[in-house]
Amino acid sequence: MIARQRIATVIASTPVARVLGTPRTYATLREIETRLKSIKNIEKITNTMMIVASTRMSKAERAMQNSRVYEGAASILAKKAEAAVSADPSKTLLVVMTSDKGLCGSIHSQVARRARQYLSENSNVDLVVIGDKSKAQLQRTNAAEIKLSFSGVGKEAPTYGEAALIADEIEKLGDYDNIKLLYNKFVTGVSFEPTILDVYTAKELQAAPKVGQFEIEDENVPKDFSEFTLASQILYGLSEGHAAEISARRNAMDNASKNANDMINKYSILYNRTRQAVITNELVDIITGASSLE
Amino acid sequence: MLRLVGLRTNLKLTGLKPLQRLYATEGAPVASGALRLTLACPNKVLFKNKDVTQVNLPSTAGSIGILADHVPTVEELVPGVVEVLSSAQADAEKFFVAGGFATVTEGSELQINAVDAYPISAFRPEAVRTLLEEARKNSTSSDEEVAAQAKVELELLEALSAVVK
Known part of the structure; x- marks a missing residue:
């Protein structure tokens, strides 16, 4: 009897058992087994997603490095001319860049949160939303501001064609004094940061203090250049966001796999202990029965 | 100097x-x-x-x-x-x-x-020629969109055919 009680206390003191309540005999054993199986399956899925994300990571990172050089070359004029955003823009456009897919931690909600913060701090802001994830989140709070939305972007590393198409549609929305891109900047493999990037309009470029040192003969150049830069910078934002998303997904799935493994360990121990308890119970019954016959 | x-x-x-x-x-x-x-x-x-x-x-x-x-x-x-x-x-x-x-x-x-x-050196002259023919044909198309697109292509391909031989 003492042995039985001790086993019961041991089982009751394991953390999982406490969650489940005091283990009963056969039914609990079956329950634990099903639970264990489903956790093992989840672990397989998250682990596979982690491996897929890892393999795609290098490609995404390469595309991002490339787009950084490309963006650097595109924004050099604004930087050297010391362009500044219009002091009191009457109409601002905020382009929020995320993707359609989840299971990558808080990466999309952080962008959406930053967008909401920006909207609360500034008035007269219109939104263009890229990706279903941020669209779903922003539609709840700022449906009126959303002028345009895109989905299906970011399944693979973003291409210039996509960026040009988005830039084209944005141009069609009409004149904005100021265009800002909100994207996730890839900082390191484990961290990212929602960042706002200014895209200088032709007007802002022409008003830049040091633009005079540049020899610009063709009068179409500032306008063409700002349109071209918009597409280039959208591509840059998408590439950064894509790399950040994949690395976030890898980390999220890695953590999920680790947690699943922890649970598998706990449940395996619980399962074995419960089974042992059942066997001991039966033995005690048999021995008690046998000794009572003597 | x-x-x-x-x-x-x-x-x-x-x-x-x-x-x-x-x-x-x-x-x-x-x-x-x-x-x-x-x-x-x-x-x-x-x-x-x-x-x-x-x-x-x-x-x-x-x-x-x-x-x-x-x-x-x-x-x-x-x-x-x-x-x-x-x-x-x-x-x-x-x-x-x-x-x-x-x-x-x-x-x-x-x-x-x-x-x-x-x-x-990455361009094939034959491919450029075929595409150029096609673009020429399309540029006279009655469909405005097709014609506009072909005109852009034509501009590019003509420049390309001048250098790829």
Whole structure:
């Protein structure tokens, strides 16, 4: 009897058992087994997603490095001319860049949160939303501001064609004094940061203090250049966001796999202990029965 | 003066007419002698901060040659060949670009953003010819959208067929 009680206390003191309540005999054993199986399956899925994300990571990172050089070359004029955003823009456009897919931690909600913060701090802001994830989140709070939305972007590393198409549609929305891109900047493999990037309009470029040192003969150049830069910078934002998303997904799935493994360990121990308890119970019954016959 | 002599011989080599603007920065503060080139496409980087002697560009203002200490400028590129001359290589490296922008900044830095760029040797003349025929046919199409698209293609392909033989 003492042995039985001790086993019961041991089982009751394991953390999982406490969650489940005091283990009963056969039914609990079956329950634990099903639970264990489903956790093992989840672990397989998250682990596979982690491996897929890892393999795609290098490609995404390469595309991002490339787009950084490309963006650097595109924004050099604004930087050297010391362009500044219009002091009191009457109409601002905020382009929020995320993707359609989840299971990558808080990466999309952080962008959406930053967008909401920006909207609360500034008035007269219109939104263009890229990706279903941020669209779903922003539609709840700022449906009126959303002028345009895109989905299906970011399944693979973003291409210039996509960026040009988005830039084209944005141009069609009409004149904005100021265009800002909100994207996730890839900082390191484990961290990212929602960042706002200014895209200088032709007007802002022409008003830049040091633009005079540049020899610009063709009068179409500032306008063409700002349109071209918009597409280039959208591509840059998408590439950064894509790399950040994949690395976030890898980390999220890695953590999920680790947690699943922890649970598998706990449940395996619980399962074995419960089974042992059942066997001991039966033995005690048999021995008690046998000794009572003597 | 030494730099100027080098400049003249370079121009002679490429057969380019010297343009007035090439000499606009004679009084520029420091002559580093080399032009730092970055040539990037959306999907690849061809040059990154590479020291070269001269770059010839096809721009809306005509074909221009850029040397070290060129006056800061922004040029819109048209479909054509970008030639890169460096002291390390005897022959100029030639790339066909579909369009884009080139920005020259102070300190002899040239940044080229091309929509697409490939070495000339990567093109097949037959393929260019077939596409050119097709674009010619489509440019007279009654469908305005098709015709407009074909006109853009035609502009690019004509420039391409002139250099790919």
